[in-house]
Amino acid sequence: MPLPVSPTGRSLPWPTPGLAFGGDYNPEQWPEEVWAEDVRLMQEAGVTIVTVGVFSWGALEVADGEFDFGWLDRVIALLHEGGIAVDLATPTASPPIWLHQAHREILPVSRTGERYWQGGRLGWCPSSAVFRAHALRIVRELARRYGEHPAVRMWHVSNELGGGNRLCYCDESAAHFRRWLDERYGTVAALNEAWGTAFWGHQYTDFAQVLPPRDSESTPNPGLVLDFDRFSSDALLEHYLAERDALREVTPDIPVTTNFMVAQGPGVVDYAGWAPHVDVLANDHYSLSVDPNREQELAFSGDRMRGLDVTRPWLVMEHSTSAVNWQSRNRSKAPGELVRNSLTHVARGADGAMFFQWRASTAGAEQFHSAMLPHAGTRTKVWRDVCELGRILGALAELRGTLVERPQVAILIDDQAGWSWNSGQKPHHDLAPSHAAREYHRALWERGVTADVVPPHAPLHGYRLIVVPALFLADDRAAAAVSAAAHAGATVVVTYLSGIVDETDRVRAGGYPGAFRELLGVFVEEFFVLLDEEQLSLDNGWRATTWSEWVHADAAEVVARYADGPLKGHPAITRRAVGEGDGAGAAWYVSARLDHRSLGALTDDILIASGVRPTVPVAAGLEAVRRVGETGSYLFAINHSGEELRVPASGQDLVSGSRADGTLVLAPGGVAVLREDA
Numbered sequence: 001m002p003l004p005v006s007p008t009g010r011s012l013p014w015p016t017p018g019l020a021f022g023g024d025y026n027p028e029q030w031p032e033e034v035w036a037e038d039v040r041l042m043q044e045a046g047v048t049i050v051t052v053g054v055f056s057w058g059a060l061e062v063a064d065g066e067f068d069f070g071w072l073d074r075v076i077a078l079l080h081e082g083g084i085a086v087d088l089a090t091p092t093a094s095p096p097i098w099l100h101q102a103h104r105e106i107l108p109v110s111r112t113g114e115r116y117w118q119g120g121r122l123g124w125c126p127s128s129a130v131f132r133a134h135a136l137r138i139v140r141e142l143a144r145r146y147g148e149h150p151a152v153r154m155w156h157v158s159n160e161l162g163g164g165n166r167l168c169y170c171d172e173s174a175a176h177f178r179r180w181l182d183e184r185y186g187t188v189a190a191l192n193e194a195w196g197t198a199f200w201g202h203q204y205t206d207f208a209q210v211l212p213p214r215d216s217e218s219t220p221n222p223g224l225v226l227d228f229d230r231f232s233s234d235a236l237l238e239h240y241l242a243e244r245d246a247l248r249e250v251t252p253d254i255p256v257t258t259n260f261m262v263a264q265g266p267g268v269v270d271y272a273g274w275a276p277h278v279d280v281l282a283n284d285h286y287s288l289s290v291d292p293n294r295e296q297e298l299a300f301s302g303d304r305m306r307g308l309d310v311t312r313p314w315l316v317m318e319h320s321t322s323a324v325n326w327q328s329r330n331r332s333k334a335p336g337e338l339v340r341n342s343l344t345h346v347a348r349g350a351d352g353a354m355f356f357q358w359r360a361s362t363a364g365a366e367q368f369h370s371a372m373l374p375h376a377g378t379r380t381k382v383w384r385d386v387c388e389l390g391r392i393l394g395a396l397a398e399l400r401g402t403l404v405e406r407p408q409v410a411i412l413i414d415d416q417a418g419w420s421w422n423s424g425q426k427p428h429h430d431l432a433p434s435h436a437a438r439e440y441h442r443a444l445w446e447r448g449v450t451a452d453v454v455p456p457h458a459p460l461h462g463y464r465l466i467v468v469p470a471l472f473l474a475d476d477r478a479a480a481a482v483s484a485a486a487h488a489g490a491t492v493v494v495t496y497l498s499g500i501v502d503e504t505d506r507v508r509a510g511g512y513p514g515a516f517r518e519l520l521g522v523f524v525e526e527f528f529v530l531l532d533e534e535q536l537s538l539d540n541g542w543r544a545t546t547w548s549e550w551v552h553a554d555a556a557e558v559v560a561r562y563a564d565g566p567l568k569g570h571p572a573i574t575r576r577a578v579g580e581g582d583g584a585g586a587a588w589y590v591s592a593r594l595d596h597r598s599l600g601a602l603t604d605d606i607l608i609a610s611g612v613r614p615t616v617p618v619a620a621g622l623e624a625v626r627r628v629g630e631t632g633s634y635l636f637a638i639n640h641s642g643e644e645l646r647v648p649a650s651g652q653d654l655v656s657g658s659r660a661d662g663t664l665v666l667a668p669g670g671v672a673v674l675r676e677d678a
């Protein structure tokens with residue numbers, strides 16, 4: 001599958017001939033003698049591309065307008081001689097000290113009005129004109145100097161935009177926010193209506209009176225908070241586009257990327273809105289040590305990344321070879337875990353696997369973060385696993401451009417809906433916006449069913465099963481698309497906390513879940529939040545925690561009722577047949593948060609109802625995903641268990657080089673990628 005077309009009308013090339021393999025390379029942290037060894041070891045590991053210069057502004061522009069490109073010239077030449085491609089970063093994620101000293105006003109301002117200090121990274125206000133001018137100058141210098149260099153195959157704009165400077169409350173941001181509001185609403189009356197400013201008598205009479213939601217020691221207006229989140233995403237996007245366009249002016253045919261962080265829902269920016277502007281969609285993913293379901297979380301993030309655009313491959317730009325350094329306890333990876341983790345990303349559509357970072361730093365903020373080349377050197381588990389991964393990715397080169405076999409299930413997720421749930425006071429304050437998406441995804445993952453985790457405005461045509469998990473905000477367009485899919489024959493499962501507010505953050509009155517009420521044939525008169533230790537039974541033996549609701553099944557059949565508590569006898573789960581004949585779909589409503597076992601039972605039921613089947617018959621601990629394309633059909637089988645697993649499949653295993661005839665035997669913790677027999 002091609003990347004988007006460049007401004008000159010050419011289909012942009014993927015940066016490497018096969019799959020991308022490498023990581024952030026920060027040679028400026030090391031004496032030059034080390035570089036030759038770096039390139040030699042990169043070759044030994046099978047590295048094909050490295051990201052250079054992410055944090056090197058201070059080393060490239062040593063004083064205002066004074067550039068030192070000599071070292072970068074030499075590094076790029078060395079990499080090129082070694083056959084390693086360069087993903088050249090614009091260094092704007094980390095302004096140099098001289099810039100902060102000269103222009104303290106570029107640093108972001110907190111909610112309480114304090115300006116941050118130099119010494120961190122992403123230390124800049126997205127709306128700062130002074131910062132923008134300095135950033136674009138170094139970007140243009142880089143584009144002109146290296147745009148023609150044959151090693152440079154991709155531009156990497158800044159780093160994790162928003163991861164540190166997502167919200168700036170300074171006066172310049174406030175003015176920018178007001179311009180954004182003026183464009184969105186046109187009149188102050190429309191703004192007052194959208195935010196419901198009659199509450200507490202907070203009507204504005206002029207846009208000039210509007211401020212960002214700065215600390216008022218009280219609860220801010222949730223509509224204001226949501227719009228400030230949206231604005232902040234757009235302000236950062238404006239910055240990204242300015243850098244991208246500066247690069248494109250000089251090198252229109254080099255793809256441009258920037259690294260997302262989709263796992264952390266809701267995103268620091270609205271990734272669905274950003275995706276169309278990024279040539280190579282890239283994600284950074286780090287597992288949490290405390291997450292007992294981290295393999296599934298990894299799959300979830302891959303499915304979410306693919307869901308941003310199911311027609312293109314993406315890239316895992318950063319993950320870790322072992323422990324990170326920023327969690328409370330930083331867990332190391334067991335032997336083989338690195339390979340399984342990376343292959344999960346590739347199975348789910350990544351055309352490569354890259355890491356932070358190549359050589360472990362001995363100094364600086366990340367001196368205890370793992371790397372491809374650890375402090376201890378090459379006589380290490382990490383190095384062996386890195387080399388094994390390099391070998392495997394090399395053997396999978398022919399997969400580049402294939403796509404994940406079209407999933408039959410879509411799970412809807414939305415950054416804006418997440419921000420909305422997080423804005424202001426809500427009925428429950430400890431429920432993550434994406435908790436239900438993760439739980440339904442996990443139930444499907446355990447059953448070997450691959451799902452696209454997609455934004456609500458993605459095309460829903462063709463999915464047999466569509467899950468709408470606690471999608472707090474749904475606009476009319478999203479509601480209509482879900483309804484149309486059910487009328488076209490899909491099984492739709494909507495959970496509690498969906499469609500509660502419209503795009504202005506206003507509650508849809510007349511009974512919850514407003515946006516989906518008609519489709520579901522139910523109305524909810526009140527939420528019944530459960531305390532942490534509380535549980536409810538349903539009359540079919542299932543159990544609910546955290547959340548329940550007083551449901552009226554006006555035009556739907558009741559699948560299960562609450563069996564105890566104040567809602568005893570009331571519907572808990574309903575189903576409404578939608579449409580007729582072959583195209584008949586169904587709309588289920590699940591008003592409670594089910595425990596894991598009960599959600600599994602529900603999932604079995606809805607899989608049968610929708611006719612969705614797993615990729616292969618599943619065994620506990622097996623992750624199986626198929627990629628397909630012109631070169632063939634490829635079955636990824638990853639064994640997360642400590643047992644040997646047998647998978648019914650036939651083909652050539654590109655990992656081991658051996659054949660499977662009818663049964664693929666996977667060692668404990670083992671991986672295989674079968675080119676399946678036609």
Ligand code: GAL
Nearest residue numbers: 159160284286318324356369
């Ligand atoms: C990422 C970041 C990297 C590195 C890494 C550590 O968020 O982009 O530069 O800091 O985290 O896990």
